[in-house]
Amino acid sequence: MAGGNWSATDLPVLPGFYMAFRSAATAAIGQGARGTVILPVKAHWGPVRQIVELANENEAIETFSADDSGGATAYTTLKFALLGGASKLLAYRLTDGTDAKASITLTDNATTPAEVLKLEAKYSGERGNKFRVTVQTSAADAGMKELKLYEGTKLLRTFTFADGSVQAAVEAINGDAANKWIVATKTDDGNGTLASVTGAVLTGGKSGISGIANSDYISAFAEFETQSFNTVALDGVSDAALLASAAAWIARIREEGAGAVLVVGGSAADDKAADAVSKAIARSAGFNSEGVVNVGTGVKLAGVEYSSAQTAAYVAGLIAGQSLNQSTTYASAPFEDVTRRWTRSEQEQAVRGGVFLHIHDGRQVKALRGINTLVTPGENQSNAWKKIRTIRVIDTINSDLQRTAEDHYIGKVNNTEEGRLALIGACKQYLQTLAQAGVIEAEGYDVYVDPAFTPEPDQVFLKWEAKLTDVVEQIFGTFVVQ
Structure with a gap:
């Protein structure tokens, strides 16, 4: 499936649907289902180096067992993704090659x-x-x-x-x-x-966990590319070199048109260190990407502490499972506390530094602000690109447009005035759907042939104009006492 970004100075050669998003123009066609998280896991049971689809915790336990001893991560990782709201999990069991059957x-x-x-x-x-x-x-x-x-x-x-x-x-x-x-x-x-x-x-069973290396995760990433998913998280791993490789991989597949977001975190020691704030901010600065979310603090659930790297699976489920008109900002979480409560000034640093933070507000644990690690927007990006919701909308729109174009237009519709009008009509119909759902503003959206380009006989250059909506995140009031 060809697609992705395009440049006017370097047009792609493969047949496909290519989108270029600008801060003043985003759009989409035929909303697709969301909620898929893909996860590498370590386990004492289950299919090896295969992608397995799971829909609930019982299936996760049946497939990989609930045993998280000895370095296994499957149960906690999959459970957290489901707690976040993922509707479908794609799990891939890692081994170091020494695994054996009893x-x-x-x-x-x-x-x-x-x-x-x-x-x-x-x-x-x-x-x-x-x-x-x-x-x-x-x-x-x-x-x-x-x-x-x-x-x-x-x-x-x-x-x-x-x-x-x-x-x-x-x-x-x-x-x-x-x-x-x-x-x-x-x-x-x-x-x-x-x-x-x-x-x-029965004897001789080996899980093949102890020797798992970064290369095993990188091999898993190659398998992930054959699937369709919304978010990906690692199974509690916080190794800096692996995170860098994962971020480079997600940047590449996003450039190629896969609307996926990587969610990462740090170790339990980093989460509670004296310089935990600077460590988390430095981790985000190293990514500076709209496609990477960095979780800054660990959480407590049923009396057990989990690192921010482990909590990343929950955040991945939260991001994937939300509808387009929802936001992760102030999203309540099922945890009883966080492993380190950041002060007000530290929370402000987190927001400015691209750290996704869970806080305890005195009553409950909730997400602070739904942001990714993009601190310095790049060319053709605005501050809106720092919001998880914005990226989720753009990614979904891109996926819907690409799927609809491939299913109904590419190779099927003549590139005539009539064919182009049919394509534009479908685009406008979908924008209307987005407007009715409150994803874009109800007024001022449009789709038309872009006059800035002279197309070849098999090319169509379209331009979308729409304004994304956002949720209320800050309320400023003036109380006049008389």
């Missing part, structure tokens, strides 16, 4: 036992080492056997099959649609009867 090989009951049935965890990871199996004759039918699968003391599943048939055991296990834990393989015929065992433990 397994056990069962024998027959011959005098000299033969290994006849291998049971292997469905996924690599240490979770598989908690599985144990019991094989016994069925109490209900002496001609049947039962293989019971436990995780610790919890019974996960009972598989019943004909005694005397290893193949029947394989079919019972692999053919059970509700079996999400083990895979069976026949290794030998043996004497045809599985030996009874009690609490035999």
